[in-house]
Amino acid sequence: MRTLLNIFHLGIKELRGLGRDTLMLVLIVYSFSFQVYVAATGLPEAMHKAPIAIVDEDHSQLSTRIINAFYPPHFLPPAIIDYQAMDPGMDAGLYTFVLDIPPNFQRDVLAGRQPAIQLNIDATRMSQAFIGNSYIQNIINGEVADFVEGQRTVATLPVELEVRMRFNPNLTSTWFGSVMQVINSVTMLSIILTGAALIREREHGTLEHLLVMPLTPFEIMMSKVWSMGLVVVVVATASVIFVVQRALGVPIEGSIVLFVLGTALHLFATTSMGIFLGTVARSMPQMGLLMIIVLLPLQMLSGSTTPRESMPQLVQTIMLAAPTTHFVALAQAILYRGAGFGIVWPQFLALLGIGGVFFALALARFRRAIGSMA
Template sequence: MRVANVFNLGVKELFSLLRDPVMLVLIGYAFSLAIYAAATAMPETLHKAPIAVVDEDRSQLSTRIIDAFYPPQFSAPSLITREEMDARMDAGLDTFALAIPPDFQRDLLAGRQTEIQLNIDATRMSQAFTGNSHIQTIVSNEITTFLKRYRPDSGQQVDLALRARFNPELNKSWFGAVMKIIDNITLLSIILTGAALIREREHGTVEHLLVMPVTPFEIMTAKVWAMAVVVLAATTASLYLVVEGALGVPIEGSVPLFLAGTALHLFATTSLGIFLGTVARSMPQFGLLTMLVLLPLQILSGGTTPRESMPAPVRGVMLAAPNTHFVMLAQAILYRGAGFDVVWPQFAALFLIGCVLFAISLSRFRKTIGTMA
C-alpha cells in the first residue's frame, strides 16, 4: 500500500461528497435539527398535556388538587361541567379529564371510602401512559398533605433520600441528545461509504480506478478514512454547538477520548457500509439493506432498552455488534466521566470487530472489483 494513493483517493471522495448536495443536507440535518428534535421531543416526555377538571366538590382540597397541575408537564386545567367532559374528549380537546365528586373532602375527613374518576384519551399513547402515573402521584400527594393537617400521624415514617447521579435534574433531553448522536454516527457512516461505492458504480468511475496503479485495499481504505473524517467533524461540531450549546447538556468526560472511541467505531461501521455497498446493486437496494441492519443495531445495542432487560441469547449475539460497545463507551465517558482505564475493554472490542469487518468487506470488495474487470 502506498500512503499517497490512499490520501489522494480519500481527497477525491471528499470532493465527490462536496458535489452531492443531498448528502450534505443529510449530514447537516442529522447532526443539528435531528439531535435537537430528539432531545426536546422524547416520546415519553409529558409536556403541556391538556387536562380538564370537573369540580363538583368546590372544597379546599379540590382547589389544591386543581392548582397542582401546571406547566410544563400540564397545560392550565380547564374547569368544565360533567356534561362537557365526554364532548370535549371526543373532540380531542383534552387528553385527561379529572372528575372530583361532591362531598369529596367531607368523605375523606370522615374516613369514608371515596374515589376520583380519571378519563384518558388513550389514542395519545405516549402522553396517556406517562400522564396516568403523574396524575395519580399528584392527586395522592395532595390528599396526603391535606389529611396530615387534620389527622394525627400514626406509625413511624421513613424518608427516602433520593440522589440522582449524573443527571440530577432527571432531564430526558440529556439522554436523548447523546443517544441520537450515537445513532446518527452509525447511520451516516454506513450510508456515506455504501452510497459512495454505489455512486461510483452507477457513474462508471470504478472502471477508471481499475486502470490506475491502485489496489482494492487502497481504494477501500481511502473511502473509510474520508467518510470517517466527515462524520468525526460533524460529531465534534454537534457536541459543542447543539448538545452543549443549544441544549445545555453537560459533558462530564473527555471529548477527545470519546472521539477516539468514535474513530474506532467508524472503522467498523464504514467497513460495514462498504460491505453493504458491494452486496446491493442499486441505491434502493442499499437503502433497504441499511434499514434491515440499522434497526437491530440501534434497538438491541442498549441505547434504547437496557441490555439487562434483554434475553440472554440476544445479549450474547449483540456482543459481536460494534454499536453495543460504542453505546457502553459513550455513556461511560459522556455521562459518567470515565477515563481510559474504565473503557479500554470497549476500545479493544471495537478494534477487533473493526478488523474483522474490514477484512470481510475487503474480501467482498476484491471479488466485486474482479467481476467488473
C-alpha cells in the same frame, strides 16, 4: 511510504467527490443539525402542557389543594367545569384528562375512609395518556398525604425512601434523545457514505480506472474508510458541541476528545460494513434496501432506544457482536456520567476487535469483487 501516499491521495479524491455531491452534503448537514434537534425536542415520553379539566363537587380545602397542584409545564392550568360538561368536553377533544372529585371527599379522607376519585382519560392521545396517568396519581397521593399529615397524627414509618436522580435530576428527555440521535446518525451516515462512494465509483466507471493503476485493494478500501470516517467524525463533533451542548443545553460531563476517539473506533467498523454492503449492492436503490435490514437492528437493539436488560438474553448475546452496542455504552458513560478511559476501555477494546473483523471481511469481499471485474 508509497502505500500511505496512495491512501492519502485517494482519500482526498473521495473528499472532492463528496464535495460535488450536493444531495449527500445536505443529508450530512441535516442529520447532525436539524434532525438531532427535532429528535431531542420531539420525544413523546415527557408530559408537556397536557390539557386537564377538573369537576370539583367537594369545594373543600383538600380539593382546592389538588386543583392548584396541576400547573405548567406538565399540565395546562386546569379548567374548572361542571359534571354535565365533562363528556362533551372529552368528545370534542378539549381535554386529555378530566378529574372528578366527589362530594364529601375531604370528610371521607379525614374519617379514614377510602373515597374514590374518577379520572377520565382520552386514550386516543396515547403518549400523554400513558404517562399522564402516573403523573396524576402521584400528584393526588402526595397532596392527600400532606393534607392528612397536617390535620391528624399519622404513624411515622421506620424507613423513609429518599430518591435522588443521578446524571439527569429533572429526567429531561432532551438530554437522552439528542445524544442518542447523534449516535444513530454516526452509524447511518458512515455506512451510507462508504457504500455510496464505492457504488459511485462503479456507476461512473472510475473503479475500472483504479484497477489499471498500481494500487492494491487495501489502498482503495482504506482511502474510503479514512476519508468518509473523517467527515463523520468532524460533523459529529460539531453536532455534540454546537447542537447538543449549546443549542439544546445538554451538560456534557466527560471528555469530548475521549468520545471522539471512541467514535473513530466505531467508524472503523461501520465504514467497513459500508464497503461490504457496497460490494453486495449493484445500485443505490439496492443499497437503500440493504440499509433498512441492517440499520434497524443496529439502532433498536443496541441500547440507544430500549435498555438491553429488557431484551431477551439471546438478543443481548447476539448484539455483543454489533459495534453500536459498545458505542452506545461508551457514549453514555463518557457524555452523561463523565467516565474516563479507565472505565470505558473494555468498550474501546471491543470496538477495536469488531472493527478488525469487519475490516477483514470487507477487504476479502472487496478483493473478490474487484477480481471479478478485472
